[in-house]
Amino acid sequence: MDIFIQQLINGLTLGSVYALVALGYTMVYGIIGLINFAHGDVVMIGAMAATMIATSLVGGDPTVSAVVVLGVGLLVAVPLCMAVGWTAERVAYRPLRRAPRLAALITAIGVSIILQNLAMMVWGRNYLSFPQVLQPQVFELAGARITSLQMAIVLIAALIMGALFAVVHKTRLGTAMRATAQNREVAGLMGVNINTVISAAFLIGSALAAIAGMMVTTYYGVAQYTMGFMLGLKAFTAAVLGGIGNMVGAMAGGLLLGVIESLGAGYIGDITGGFLGSHYQDVFAFVVLVLVLIFRPSGLLGERVGDRA
Secondary structure, eight states: OHHHHHHHHHHHHHHHHHHHHHHHHHHHHHHHOOOOTTHHHHHHHHHHHHHHHHHHHHHHOTTOOHHHHHHHHHHHHHHHHHHHHHHIIIIIIGGGTTSOHHHHHHHHHHHHHHHHHHHHHHHOSSOEEOOOOOOOOEEEETTEEEEHHHHHHHHHHHHHHHHHHHHHHHSHHHHHHHHHHHOHHHHHHTTOOHHHHHHHHHHHHHHHHHHHHHHHHHHHSEEOTTHHHHHHHHHHHHHHHHOTTOHHHHHHHHHHHHHHHHHHHHHHHHHTTTSSOGGGTHHHHHHHHHHHHHHOTTOSSOOOGGGOO
16 A cells, blocks of 8 residues: 555656646647647656756755745746747747648647747757755655645646636636637637637747656656657647646646656556566556547547637
């Protein structure tokens, strides 16, 4: 039971990150029907930028507090990722808005490759280590261990998701987003600035990606220019699992995928008699994706047009 609880805690922590990234996928898809495969690389840029800032601050003053390091890292990573997301939408995606979806999909893959290569040119091929500015406290829970960092990641992710849900359902911008998701042409005729709404979706998704990148690099302690590829695919799987275009589905899908992956990594050795180890945990995300696409293509919660954003 203690192993089960431990893997559940790890899964909720990982799933919280997946949920934040999956929201970026589902917001863009819900509004313009684009699967932005470059979104995972925006997460990578946020992680790399935050790690670079943290390393510079700690290198200049080893006594600098963790609050300052994380705060300055976010102040740099969030605007940078928002600028990357806005530029990608304005330069690469907007001209293809009325083109066949395949053209936009190929373009998104191209943007992903470009961002990876730019990151490699700026930060190099090697892994960057996040400085040990945090000393998480460890708590015991029914024989399992949970750190203050894990609790902070889950809590912050929950607060951000709640705030985003309130923005989408309680503000003028959210109303414009939902109207655009339902019918872009009619929303434009009713006075909604479609370009502004779409840009806002990319900006919000990119800000969430930056925060997720900060969470990943502080949790695992490393960042590298290819890290966004696998993370992005898993977050996309989470969005599909919950019902892409459905905000609540993206949140639920991210948490569920994190738990499935963590439990799979913890028990795959026992299930296969030691033939497979925990490093095969990535397999579970894609097994889930295949099963969902076969048996329930609309996702577990379905794609509710009125709630898309």
